[in-house]
Amino acid sequence: MEANRLWHDPVVEIYANAITPGVCCSAAAYDLANRRWYQLNIGDGVEPSVEWRHNLRLAEVPDDDWLSSTVEKHIQAYYSTTSTPPPWNTINTNSSGSPATFEVLEEPLVRRPIIEKFIYGHRPSDKLPTTRFDQLREKTYLSRGADYCLWNSRKCVFKRIEFDCDVESHENEIRTREAIIECLAQNPEAASKDLNREMESRFNVVPVLAVVLHDETSNWIVSQHGDDEDPEYSSNHVAGILLPYAGRSLDLLSAAASDGSGIPPSTSPSMSSPSMTARVPISEEQLLDLACGIQNLSNCGIVHGDICYWNTILTHPDSTESLATRLLLIDMGDVAPDYQDDFDALGTLLLWCLSHSAAVLNDDKGMKRIVIAAALLKDGDISRAIGVLSPSKSVRSKLKRSFSTTEETVKRRRHCK
Numbered sequence: 139m140e141a142n143r144l145w146h147d148p149v150v151e152i153y154a155n156a157i158t159p160g161v162c163c164s165a166a167a168y169d170l171a172n173r174r175w176y177q178l179n180i181g182d183g184v185e186p187s188v189e190w191r192h193n194l195r196l197a198e199v200p201d202d203d204w205l206s207s208t209v210e211k212h213i214q215a216y217y218s219t220t221s222t223p224p225p226w227n228t229i230n231t232n233s234s235g236s237p238a239t240f241e242v243l244e245e246p247l248v249r250r251p252i253i254e255k256f257i258y259g260h261r262p263s264d265k266l267p268t269t270r271f272d273q274l275r276e277k278t279y280l281s282r283g284a285d286y287c288l289w290n291s292r293k294c295v296f297k298r299i300e301f302d303c304d305v306e307s308h309e310n311e312i313r314t315r316e317a318i319i320e321c322l323a324q325n326p327e328a329a330s331k332d333l334n335r336e337m338e339s340r341f342n343v344v345p346v347l348a349v350v351l352h353d354e355t356s357n358w359i360v361s362q363h364g365d366d367e368d369p370e371y372s373s374n375h376v377a378g379i380l381l382p383y384a385g386r387s388l389d390l391l392s393a394a395a396s397d398g399s400g401i402p403p404s405t406s407p408s409m410s411s412p413s414m415t416a417r418v419p420i421s422e423e424q425l426l427d428l429a430c431g432i433q434n435l436s437n438c439g440i441v442h443g444d445i446c447y448w449n450t451i452l453t454h455p456d457s458t459e460s461l462a463t464r465l466l467l468i469d470m471g472d473v474a475p476d477y478q479d480d481f482d483a484l485g486t487l488l489l490w491c492l493s494h495s496a497a498v499l500n501d502d503k504g505m506k507r508i509v510i511a512a513a514l515l516k517d518g519d520i521s522r523a524i525g526v527l528s529p530s531k532s533v534r535s536k537l538k539r540s541f542s543t544t545e546e547t548v549k550r551r552r553h554c555k
Contacts, residue, residue: 139172139223141272142287146171146279148213152202153250162233165202166250167209171279173300175249177228178209208235254302256309256376258349265316269348271377289380294347298378308379310471314440315346321438334382342431343442344384344451344466352377384466389448391418392494420452420465420495422504425488426527428465429511432484433520443473445483447490485515485523 139145154166165178209229216224226240227248259268274296275288283304285296299308318337322328328336334345352375428450435442442449449469477483492498492508499505507526514523 139174140277142275142277143172144276144278145217145223148172148210149279150176150206150209150213152205155202155205163205165205165209166248167206168250169209169213170282172213172223173285173298174223175227175245176209176213177243177248178205179228179230180205180233181230211235212238212240250301252299252302252305254305256299256305257374258312258376259351259374263316264349265319266312266346267348268351268374269380271350271352274350274380286383287380289347293383295381295383296350296378297381298350299376305376307472308376311379311469312346312349312376312471314442314471315343317440318343318435318438321440338384338466340431341434342428342464342466343435343470344381344468346379347382348380350377350380351375381468385451385453385463387448387451387468388418388420388465388491388494391452392447417496418452418491418494419463419497420491421497422501422508422527424452424463424465425491425508425511426524428467429484429515429520429524429527431467432480433524436480436520441473442467442470442480442483443477444469445480445487446474447487447494450487479518481515481518481520481523484520485512488512488515 148169149171150167150169152165152167155163156165157163162180164180167176167178168174169176208231212229213224216222224240226242227245228241228243229238230241231238258264258266269289273289274285274294277285277287277296280286280295283298283300285298287294287296289296297308297311299305315337318341319333322333322336322340328340334347337343337345351373432442432445445467449467451466451468453464453466455463488508489512492505492512498508511523511526514520514526
């Protein structure tokens, strides 16, 4: 297990399951919660024959759920007995799951290495600070690709590059934050203040505290630098980004409200019905504040690309300097499939919040304003939508002054490939 990491009950997913004559199957299993690869070999010793190719025989091969639960069972059993992570990375058993033997194979034979790379922090145009992977303390599982951690004694979220496919999205997220910084620099009032606070205050965007550079741990394989890469900066490979812990996403809050339990360890969209989840503490004022922030992003020519309830967090009073809870955006930079635009997505989010907030549902006039504002957003008219949500101009001015740059036009950044 990687250094500076706290143990978490295993959460295993199967990423490959090769059916091999004489072995039955060999599965590549990844423990998301502890960021470690395992190999599971199911060895019933079936030899290549007509029987092997028969559908009835193939139907006996365990499915991914059985494979993942088998790996979880053995990992958890070892930890429960020893209070230490297992030293082995390979499990050998049969289709009944018992008996099982364990062995240690060379890591390159078991893991799926991250080969794609993104280098950051060595160019004058790189605007975000950097830190090293080994500076993150007490990492613990939050979700697929995200950990809680401590950095400089501050509670943060480490959004990590876990697979090759994550590299491009992390680069896009970094470049989008840089675009916001460029926009802030064009406003004399904002440029003279703390840019992270201004990003959060004016744009309702959770800032990136630092880009995390890895130290070539076992999860990363760094190939020899190419012709276009300066070997002097070969240690500037990005492992992920570090964000302040600001609160819970709306899907986690709605899932917890629906069953009365604690927050589940996942950030995947909740599928609970509105009737079961009308308990998320969202107010009309928070929706107005969010709409103003998204309008400010648009004024700078910046597109979030995936505004939705699982990419929106409700701040915790202890996580920000503001006493008021607010709605902030995360995971920006990649444009979601079939995504129309930020205004349309905000309209959809408003309707989701309408059906999940008891405070809004109990306010007939507020409900009507939100429905009208959502319709206006679907038509692309965010100014009128904000006007509908604002009880008065004075209320809006207290929430957030409209942001504009010294340039009349700003190049629109979509990060579409």
